[in-house]
Amino acid sequence: MADKTEHDILMAVAKGDEAAFARLYDRYQQRVRLVAWRISHRPDWLDDILNEAWCRAFNQRKSFDPDRDFMGWVVGIVRNVYREFCRKGKLSIVSSEETDAVGEVESEDQSPEDLAHWADVLFELNQCVDQLSDADAEIVRLRFFENQPLRVVAQQVNVAEATLRAIRIPELIERLRRCLAQKKIDISDFFSAQGGGESQ
Amino acid sequence: MDLQTNNMEHLLATLGEARQNGAFDSGASGYPWQARTAATQSSPKSWQARLWKVGPLAAAAAVAVLFVGPEWGSEDGSPIGSGNAIVDNSVRPETHTSESSDSTGKSKYDYNDDGVVNGLDAQALTEMIGRGEAPASDVAELTRQLLRG
Numbered sequence: 001m002a003d004k005t006e007h008d009i010l011m012a013v014a015k016g017d018e019a020a021f022a023r024l025y026d027r028y029q030q031r032v033r034l035v036a037w038r039i040s041h042r043p044d045w046l047d048d049i050l051n052e053a054w055c056r057a058f059n060q061r062k063s064f065d066p067d068r069d070f071m072g073w074v075v076g077i078v079r080n081v082y083r084e085f086c087r088k089g090k091l092s093i094v095s096s097e098e099t100d101a102v103g104e105v106e107s108e109d110q111s112p113e114d115l116a117h118w119a120d121v122l123f124e125l126n127q128c129v130d131q132l133s134d135a136d137a138e139i140v141r142l143r144f145f146e147n148q149p150l151r152v153v154a155q156q157v158n159v160a161e162a163t164l165r166a167i168r169i170p171e172l173i174e175r176l177r178r179c180l181a182q183k184k185i186d187i188s189d190f191f192s193a194q195g196g197g198e199s200q
Numbered sequence: 201m202d203l204q205t206n207n208m209e210h211l212l213a214t215l216g217e218a219r220q221n222g223a224f225d226s227g228a229s230g231y232p233w234q235a236r237t238a239a240t241q242s243s244p245k246s247w248q249a250r251l252w253k254v255g256p257l258a259a260a261a262a263v264a265v266l267f268v269g270p271e272w273g274s275e276d277g278s279p280i281g282s283g284n285a286i287v288d289n290s291v292r293p294e295t296h297t298s299e300s301s302d303s304t305g306k307s308k309y310d311y312n313d314d315g316v317v318n319g320l321d322a323q324a325l326t327e328m329i330g331r332g333e334a335p336a337s338d339v340a341e342l343t344r345q346l347l348r349g
Contacts, residue, residue, distance in 0.1 A: 022231055030224065037223035046222060051232040058233035122218060125211055144209060145216025173208045187207045 010066035021061050025054065028071050031119040035075050038115065039082050049085060053078040071119075075112035121185055128179035136172050143169065309345045317345060 012020035029050075036049050057064075057074050064073060110118075129140055135157065142153040154161040159168060180187060218224060309317045311334070312324035325342055328334040 025231060033225075034218060034223050037218055037221055041221075043221045043223070046225075051236070054232040055236050058231075121211065122215055125215055126219075126224060129212075129215065140212060141216070144212035145219065147213065147216075170205070173205050176208060176212075177204060187211065188204050 007066065010064070010070055013061050013070070014064050014066045016062045018058075021058055024070055028074065029054070031071060031116065031123050032074050032078060034119040034122050035115045036078050036082070038118065039079055040085075045082075045085060049078060049081050053081045056081065069113060069116065071116040072112040075115050075119075079112065079115075121180070121187065124180055124183045124185055125176065128176050128183075131179065132172070132175070136168075136175070139164070139168060139172060307345075309342050311342070317342075319346065321346075 009020045009023055013024060032053070033046065033050060036046055036053070037043070040046070040049060042049075053074065057077050060077075064070070129137060132140065138157055139153060142148045142156055143150070148156070150161050150165055154164045157164070177187070307317050309321060311321040311328060314320065321342060322339075325334060325338055329336055329338070
């Protein structure tokens with residue numbers, strides 16, 4: 001659970017302290033945004049969902065239990081807001097098949113705490129990627145973000161394909177794993193704990 | 201390929217997708233609840249805005265009642281709610297002239313000053329009630345007046 005400082009902030013939030021709530025917003029808003037994206041897969045809805053969810057959380061802050069996980073609490077609100085958006089979207093035929101196909105099925109079986117943990121991992125991994133050298137960051141971008149074939153990546157970064165496969169990429173992944181480990185994040189059983197993996 | 205490598209590659213692919221979909225954008229600047237409060241406070245006449253939304257609806261409802269009202273009745277022609285002013289057909293036309301005109305001869309029910317007392321005055325009356333310039337009881341009087349023809 002949270003350290004004492006964080007718990008003090010949570011206590012202040014539960015008493016209605018707006019500044020304390022703002023501190024938690026600053027700390028968690030990016031992770032909450034990730035969860036909203038994962039739940040909805042609707043980039044065009046993200047800002048609306050998040051604005052509504054954060055306003056509700058703010059208005060309900062006095063009912064927050066400071067012994068609870070704040071992120072999990074907000075994620076629960078985000079999920080409720082998304083469900084309402086889906087219902088309204090369906091009524092006005094805005095969302096069409098896209099909404100029917102994703103979102104409501106995905107993540108429904110995961111607890112808010114699981115989703116919060118998932119967002120935490122992705123948030124920290126993003127920071128680790130940002131710390132990579134330009135050359136390694138380029139490999140990550142081409143190979144994993146854009147899913148380019150190794151041959152193409154090798155040409156782009158001017159490295160032999162065999163070297164890329166056998167040395168550069170394994171090293172890079174190990175570097176990222178160590179970075180996450182320093183942040184006390186272990187991904188060895190991450191996907192099994194997350195209910196079977198991502199939808200891609 | 202070991203599990204950790206597989207998981208990491210999976211996570212990186214998800215991270216790329218998240219970045220591409222704007223899941224790492226900062227979103228709107230400022231705090232959402234403050235933005236919403238500011239938006240609310242920037243329209244101090246929001247109650248009037250609501251009135252403008254509700255007003256025409258109320259006027260339309262009043263007009264609808266005016267047109268439908270005379271049709272409300274039992275098969276023998278007597279009003280269903282004889283105590284209801286809206287369907288009270290027993291009011292005598294000859295009494296309304298003195299009650300409904302001011303000293304200048306203008307009808308007090310001509311709320312929109314167009315020289316005619318008709319359904320359009322319901323809209324004007326609703327707005328006047330919203331501004332506190334007329335009592336709500338005037339709706340019943342106007343309704344009665346219009347039913348007289």
